[in-house]
Amino acid sequence: ETGVTQSPTHLIKTRGQQVTLRCSSQSGHNTVSWYQQALGQGPQFIFQYYREEENGRGNFPPRFSGLQFPNYSSELNVNALELDDSALYLCASSSFDSGTETQYFGPGTRLLVL
Amino acid sequence: GENVGLHLPTLSVQEGDNSIINCAYSNSASDYFIWYKQESGKGPQFIIDIRSNMDKRQGQRVTVLLNKTVKHLSLQIAATQPGDSAVYFCAENITPNNAGNMLTFGGGTRLMVKP
Numbered sequence: 462e463t464g465v466t467q468s469p470t471h472l473i474k475t476r477g478q479q480v481t482l483r484c485s486s487q488s489g490h491n492t493v494s495w496y497q498q499a500l501g502q503g504p505q506f507i508f509q510y511y512r513e514e515e516n517g518r519g520n521f522p523p524r525f526s527g528l529q530f531p532n533y534s535s536e537l538n539v540n541a542l543e544l545d546d547s548a549l550y551l552c553a554s555s556s557f558d559s560g561t562e563t564q565y566f567g568p569g570t571r572l573l574v575l
Numbered sequence: 576g577e578n579v580g581l582h583l584p585t586l587s588v589q590e591g592d593n594s595i596i597n598c599a600y601s602n603s604a605s606d607y608f609i610w611y612k613q614e615s616g617k618g619p620q621f622i623i624d625i626r627s628n629m630d631k632r633q634g635q636r637v638t639v640l641l642n643k644t645v646k647h648l649s650l651q652i653a654a655t656q657p658g659d660s661a662v663y664f665c666a667e668n669i670t671p672n673n674a675g676n677m678l679t680f681g682g683g684t685r686l687m688v689k690p
Contacts, residue, residue: 463620494677501583503664503680504619517675551618553678562607562668562676566618 463487465554465567473573474542482537482570486554492516493535494564495527498549510535511557539572547574583662585685594652594688598665598681603646605667609678610639610650614661622650622663652686660688 464487474480486493492511496504506519510529524540533554539546549571553564588594600608606627611619625632625639625648632639638651648665662685666678 463618465618492675494675496678503666503683504678506677506679509675509677511675517677519677555676557676563609563621563624564678565621566611568616568618 463554463565463567465552465565467550467552467567467570469570470568471571471573473575475575476542476544478542478574479538479540480542480572482539482550482552482572483534484537484552484554484567485534486552487565490554490556490565491533492555492557493529493533494553494555495535495537496551496553496566497521497546498551498569500548504551507537516557542574544574547572583683583685585687587687587689588655590657590688590690591654594650594655594659594686596650596652596663596684596686598648598650598684600646600648600665600667600679600681602667602669602679603643605669605679607668608639608641608648609666609668610637610648611664611666611680612659612661613664613683619664655686655688657688657690660686662686 466485494509495507498504508518509516513529529535549569551569553566555564609624610622613619623634665681
């Protein structure tokens with residue numbers, strides 16, 4: 462186990478709704494990255510948070526937003542949900558300062574948009 | 576549990592044999608590479624990593640080879656066991672504009688171990 466936790470484990474929403482997913486990073490890690498994994502594909506980078514600031518963003522629209530808190534936990538918010546947002550959402554924690562960029566993943570939140 | 580890789584390339588090996596999983600990466604500027612294992616219903620699990628200044632790294636039962644000339648990675652698993660059955664992803668670490676580091680994942684390979 463990596464020590465990275467995510468909640469909830471599963472979620473069902475309808476189109477147009479908003480969702481908030483949560484992640485607690487591994488002890489000692491100050492960086493959280495979020496990924497979207499569609500069925501049968503590899504994870505796609507959404508964004509990264511380091512010391513409460515967005516520190517890099519992938520090719521996702523602005524309706525995907527996030528926060529990082531002083532304890533380094535993080536939230537991913539998705540507004541105006543679309544059917545294609547159905548996926549496994551993964552967070553990964555790492556320690557950006559330490560010179561080792563290894564990202565350790567949580568178990569994911571499975572989101573289904575109907 | 577959910578099926579992580581419905582249409583992934585599949586490698587089927589006999590228990591006890593060695594497995595080799597290959598991966599091509601795209602960005603010659605990538606400086607760090609990681610192999611992850613993903614079991615059904617779980618997040619990716621770190622297996623082994625390698626920096627771009629190396630061409631080989633060994634762990635417990637696993638070896639990663641890096642060929643920067645042809646932008647190719649491979650993961651070798653010795654004495655494959657049923658517990659090795661999973662989807663395997665290679666990932667390259669990119670630091671765009673010196674802001675953050677993002678992982679770009681390959682498409683994945685499903686490894687099936689026959690008892």
